[in-house]
Amino acid sequence: MEENSNNQKAYLYDNTKCIGCRACQVACKQWKNLPAEKTEFFGGPGYQNPAKLSSSTFTLIKYHEEVEEDKLKDWVFFKEQCRHCLEPACVSACLVKALEKTPEGPVIYHENLCMGCRYCMISCPFDIPKFQYHKVIPLIQKCNYCYDRLEEGLLPACSQTCPSGAIKFGTRGELIEEARERIFKNPDRYVNHIYGEHEVGGTSTLCISSVPLEKFGVRDVGTTPIPSYSKQFLTAVPVVIIGAATFCTALYWIAKRREAVAEAENKTEIKEE
Amino acid sequence: MASLAATYGRGAMTNHWGDIANSDCVIVIGSNPAENHPLSFKHVARAKDKGAKLIVIDPRFTRTASLADIYAPLRSGTDIAFINSIINYALANNLVNQDYVLTHTNASFLINPDFDITDGIFGELKDGKYSKATWGLQKNTDGTIKKDPTLADPACVYQQMKKYFARYDFETVSKITGTSVETLKKVADTICATHEPDKAAVIMYAMGTTQHTVGTQNIRTYAILQTLLGNIGVAGGGIDAMRGESNVQGSTDFGLLFHIIPGYLKCPAVEHVDLKTYLEKCTPKTADKQSANWWGNYPKYITSLLKAFWGDNATAENDYAFNYLPKTGGGYSHIAIFEAMEKGTIKGCLLLGQNPAVGGPNANIERKALGNLDWLVAVDLWETDTSVFWKRPGTNPADIKTEVFLLPAASSVEKEGSVSNSSRWAQWRYAAVTPPGEAKSDLWIISQLYKKLKESYNSGGKFPEPIVKLSWNFGGEEPDPNLVAKEVNGYFLADVDFPDKGKSFKKGDLVPGFAFLKDNGSTSCGCWIYCASYVNEGNMMARRKRSDPAKDTIGLNPEWAWCWPVNRRIIYNRASCDAQGNPYAPQKPVVKFNWETGKWAGDVPDGPWPPLKKQDGTNNPEGKYSFIMTAEGHACLFADLADGPFPEHYEPLESPVSNLMSKQQNNPAIKIWRKDEIGKSEQYPIVATTYRVSEHWQAGAMSRNLPWLAELMPNAFVEISNELAVEKGINNGDKVKISTIRGAIDIYALVTSRLKPFQLNGSTIHEVGIIWHFGYAGLVTGPSANELTPHVGDANTMIPEYKAFLCNIEKAIGV
Numbered sequence A: 001m002e003e004n005s006n007n008q009k010a011y012l013y014d015n016t017k018c019i020g021c022r023a024c025q026v027a028c029k030q031w032k033n034l035p036a037e038k039t040e041f042f043g044g045p046g047y048q049n050p051a052k053l054s055s056s057t058f059t060l061i062k063y064h065e066e067v068e069e070d071k072l073k074d075w076v077f078f079k080e081q082c083r084h085c086l087e088p089a090c091v092s093a094c095l096v097k098a099l100e101k102t103p104e105g106p107v108i109y110h111e112n113l114c115m116g117c118r119y120c121m122i123s124c125p126f127d128i129p130k131f132q133y134h135k136v137i138p139l140i141q142k143c144n145y146c147y148d149r150l151e152e153g154l155l156p157a158c159s160q161t162c163p164s165g166a167i168k169f170g171t172r173g174e175l176i177e178e179a180r181e182r183i184f185k186n187p188d189r190y191v192n193h194i195y196g197e198h199e200v201g202g203t204s205t206l207c208i209s210s211v212p213l214e215k216f217g218v219r220d221v222g223t224t225p226i227p228s229y230s231k232q233f234l235t236a237v238p239v240v241i242i243g244a245a246t247f248c249t250a251l252y253w254i255a256k257r258r259e260a261v262a263e264a265e266n267k268t269e270i271k272e273e
Numbered sequence B: 001m002a003s004l005a006a007t008y009g010r011g012a013m014t015n016h017w018g019d020i021a022n023s024d025c026v027i028v029i030g031s032n033p034a035e036n037h038p039l040s041f042k043h044v045a046r047a048k049d050k051g052a053k054l055i056v057i058d059p060r061f062t063r064t065a066s067l068a069d070i071y072a073p074l075r076s077g078t079d080i081a082f083i084n085s086i087i088n089y090a091l092a093n094n095l096v097n098q099d100y101v102l103t104h105t106n107a108s109f110l111i112n113p114d115f116d117i118t119d120g121i122f123g124e125l126k127d128g129k130y131s132k133a134t135w136g137l138q139k140n141t142d143g144t145i146k147k148d149p150t151l152a153d154p155a156c157v158y159q160q161m162k163k164y165f166a167r168y169d170f171e172t173v174s175k176i177t178g179t180s181v182e183t184l185k186k187v188a189d190t191i192c193a194t195h196e197p198d199k200a201a202v203i204m205y206a207m208g209t210t211q212h213t214v215g216t217q218n219i220r221t222y223a224i225l226q227t228l229l230g231n232i233g234v235a236g237g238g239i240d241a242m243r244g245e246s247n248v249q250g251s252t253d254f255g256l257l258f259h260i261i262p263g264y265l266k267c268p269a270v271e272h273v274d275l276k277t278y279l280e281k282c283t284p285k286t287a288d289k290q291s292a293n294w295w296g297n298y299p300k301y302i303t304s305l306l307k308a309f310w311g312d313n314a315t316a317e318n319d320y321a322f323n324y325l326p327k328t329g330g331g332y333s334h335i336a337i338f339e340a341m342e343k344g345t346i347k348g349c350l351l352l353g354q355n356p357a358v359g360g361p362n363a364n365i366e367r368k369a370l371g372n373l374d375w376l377v378a379v380d381l382w383e384t385d386t387s388v389f390w391k392r393p394g395t396n397p398a399d400i401k402t403e404v405f406l407l408p409a410a411s412s413v414e415k416e417g418s419v420s421n422s423s424r425w426a427q428w429r430y431a432a433v434t435p436p437g438e439a440k441s442d443l444w445i446i447s448q449l450y451k452k453l454k455e456s457y458n459s460g461g462k463f464p465e466p467i468v469k470l471s472w473n474f475g476g477e478e479p480d481p482n483l484v485a486k487e488v489n490g491y492f493l494a495d496v497d498f499p500d501k502g503k504s505f506k507k508g509d510l511v512p513g514f515a516f517l518k519d520n521g522s523t524s525c526g527c528w529i530y531c532a533s534y535v536n537e538g539n540m541m542a543r544r545k546r547s548d549p550a551k552d553t554i555g556l557n558p559e560w561a562w563c564w565p566v567n568r569r570i571i572y573n574r575a576s577c578d579a580q581g582n583p584y585a586p587q588k589p590v591v592k593f594n595w596e597t598g599k600w601a602g603d604v605p606d607g608p609w610p611p612l613k614k615q616d617g618t619n620n621p622e623g624k625y626s627f628i629m630t631a632e633g634h635a636c637l638f639a640d641l642a643d644g645p646f647p648e649h650y651e652p653l654e655s656p657v658s659n660l661m662s663k664q665q666n667n668p669a670i671k672i673w674r675k676d677e678i679g680k681s682e683q684y685p686i687v688a689t690t691y692r693v694s695e696h697w698q699a700g701a702m703s704r705n706l707p708w709l710a711e712l713m714p715n716a717f718v719e720i721s722n723e724l725a726v727e728k729g730i731n732n733g734d735k736v737k738i739s740t741i742r743g744a745i746d747i748y749a750l751v752t753s754r755l756k757p758f759q760l761n762g763s764t765i766h767e768v769g770i771i772w773h774f775g776y777a778g779l780v781t782g783p784s785a786n787e788l789t790p791h792v793g794d795a796n797t798m799i800p801e802y803k804a805f806l807c808n809i810e811k812a813i814g815v
Ligand code: SF4
Pocket: A081, A082, A083, A084, A085, A088, A089, A090, A091, A107, A123, A124, A125, A126, A127, A128, A129, A142
């Protein structure tokens, strides 16, 4: 997987270059023709709006004021979206192959195959896929890395529009090298970690950051690919196909619980600021 | 802009967007490029990648500050004190580019020995007007300026500056700005490091600088600092005036401001009884043979402009129709117009893409003033707050007599034409789609208006000639923008020979550059600085060629679109070289003199003349000074402005503290319109400023009507510090009432650690920031910050003081 993954398409999001302008967020809605949500004031810290990802918001800039001893140290941003995992839990969880990990990297969705079971939603360690509850025939919605644009040789809408160079789209292997180099050259600027290099077995979105991503409520998901749990399980009990989904579901509960805890912690943190 | 013109001769960004990447130090003050000019940040990021330092000076920790190496907070309205302290540091520690200062500036000029500042006043002042009697320069008998090249004479500009700026030490300034001495010093060290000849800093400023009663002098401090450091005309240097809208540069170039007509020619005034008088007043003279004094060509530019306006009807006999031009008899600034509207002296108003009901200062007054008009025409993409002022909340439409017309306009992607960006690049664009519904291009609207007016005047009226004799040859019903652009560029109206240049042209040829314009009626030109933009070879503005970075090392991209003047990408570029034509920064040369060819290589040089000194170091009588747009050919460290030759700190009209520098509290040269509307700090103790965000655009018509942008920022809000929030019992997301002496609004509070109270001379002063994009029309609405701002403007430009005023803030009741 690692070998082949190096050739996959990916982006490197460097939040020390991000200006939190949200051109990416708007470009995403524009390309996908997604409706605006009704918001009031702000949905999260700083200028965050809407409050969270939804069936009409596939990417979201989150804001965080880094305060030390009552002094503002920095104002930092994080771009939330589907990570396009190398071994996506959502793909494993889907019984009808409505979700597919393409060899190019993007994890895409075939709506005609989807039966609306929402196993993908509950399996995703990052809580990404969303369901159109309000529709008669609801579909799963999430970022597909603008697969249609990639096929035409274009960059994803967000990467294309980013004015500051915070998003760099390219080949995963090369981007990891570049991320390493950026951290090496400016060790004071970054947390010494390339998010997405190893998380859940690696993802096709990479992020380097000046603060730990936990500050944005991104939880530590470990480095083991979620489907590998079910694979081990499958090898042991090969006939119990359904079990895979069930297992992923179980994982979800564990993950959700952790998230709830993290969220609660996060809330106190914001208050304390 | 007035300030840049007074210092250097041209009021425009000296460098260009892409050139920011060549900088060693990017200074952001009075602006917030990451939020309000996000694309410019691409170039800042490139500079940072190469090791440049980013300094952000702002009352709020903005999204730009989030990427800064040094963030320096300052209280709104104290830029002069802040930058003067850095100028003082540079002068006191000799951190200036000596060779540059001597060669390219008026540092060695001797000033009238009586020049001084007493109690914050520069000599004689009457009714807010300086006599300027002591501001003159000493002259030799032949009329040239007395100079001391050793810079030792106490009367020379340099010594006068040392004395003047010494008053601005870090300790005193810290008490005014609220910036710590430590931070001031850190900023000063980082900026002054660029006094090294091969280093450059750039200043990026915008409305946070200009929208003050001392706006022009704010920019003067930047100009003086940058000039001392040798940062003007060089790659990665300059003063980058970032324009707030995509074509503001273009509209300024074409005379949008009330005191100028196209090409920065002066608006004729009543005392200019004929062309001769006007030319005598407006054409600068010099006795120094080495000064090119380019503005000495003034007669050619105005005559060619008059020929463009009135064609064959402009003749030598009728002064080229000079008297068809309207003459100003007073101020026509934004504030003055609305005051006149309120008094009922202005009866009608045509607004193109303007929304003063949200964007104007003291907006409630301006909304009321609109109701005194007989008619109002709004040309816009949307129903703006201004066009529906008659049904705004709290008004009864039946009480308003104004007849309002809304003309739907085509947007920028629905029409062809040029747009001039802050870099002075005129970029040609094509229509991508046809306008929706009945929307029409501005050209169509103006053309129809003209034709109807002409029809009416044909059947009589007072003084019909200026209208009926106008030359109007732009094609059919939908005017051809190419024809307009060609008229702007200018034509030869007769066969003309230039034996000295070895060139001759036929009648009907397009003029290849303003050096070919004539003052005898044989050329036309709608805007002399745009001459060479549309030539016989084609439309230069439509070019889209990027240059090879290996050859074009500083990224001038000369074949991308076209820029004024004559495609010169960095103006004053001969100042990037010493007196012998060698670049101060050999690793990033803008121009360099080639003694073999006798020509400058690189960017289009700011004047073709050879350097001031020959290769052997002797004087070169052929040489000309580098700042060709000032009469004396030098950058003016000492300059002639309405409110003083050096920038002096005065408090904003409304301020919570007294001026620590002198007894003179406010800029003595400003006009105060409403004396009873000046808030006092006892009642309104908090400093307020207004600002824009990336998510919205100006008065909001273009963004508050777009659902995706409305989603990001659906409400108006005020940013307040944690400290103030605690003091007032306000929580994040609460509605608060902000009041000034002019009005009050209820608005959401965003409580943030990005704002901190200032410690000023022992007292704690709070500052809050209000976004001003909101109004009552559109998809998302909210109170306008400008209901709070004062009707007072800068002493030179009359730009309103939006950026510093006094307010009070309380938790709102019953919301
Ligand atoms: S982040 Fe979630 S939705 Fe995206 S690929 Fe990974 S598992 Fe699937």
